[in-house]
Amino acid sequence: MAKKLGLDIKTDPIIWIYEFLFVVTRDSGKEIEFLKYWGKLALYAELHGHHKHPAYAIGLAAAKAGLPIRHDVMNGIDFFDDRVEKVRISKGQSDSNAKQMYFEAQKALENPQGSISKKAMNKVVKYMEYGYHSTRLKVTTLIEDFDFYYRS
Structure with missing residues (x-):
């Protein structure tokens, strides 16, 4: 995908962005270019069976558009991703009992009774x-x- 945009992953400054939660703000039209490239890469990834890691398309689109990326903490916003939470629990960074209701809610949504x-x-x-x-x-x-x- 990098080659399709004329990027070299070894020399161009590419930062991978996790798809759970991110914010795009106005930046002299770079945000429009980002959305255009992200849209094309999303279709390319889907077409070629690269469904597992949408973060690649997001990071490549931002690099091609020249959109700066900052990893800031967003106070007051808490999100749940089961994969991330399992890693946090295994490293002792999160309490499994405190997150149990989220795991149960996700399971109910993904596997409804019927x-x-x-x-x-x-x-x-x-x-x-x-x-x-x-x-x-x-x-x-x-x-x-x-x-x-x-x-x-």
Whole structure:
């Protein structure tokens, strides 16, 4: 993805940004360029099966746009990410009992109760939606910028 933007990950200043919580502010139009590059990279990543790490696209887009990145603490804002919290707990930086209700709420959202037939129907609908979105993505990227999305 870096090569697609003309960036060299060894020499260009690229900072990876975690996708959980970040803020983009106005900066002389750089924020618009960032959103444009992020949009293209998001489609590229989806098209090529790079779903696992959206932070790459965010950091590369910011580097290409010249948008400065600061890692500031946002007092009063607390967020929960199960993967991060498990690491914090394993390092003794967080109390598992204090976060248990968040783990339970996430589990309930991700695995709702329902009949077997309802779960089966949801799975079928999910695959149909995936097929539709995948086809739409391929058509859109073919029309939008064939070279960017399909040529090496």
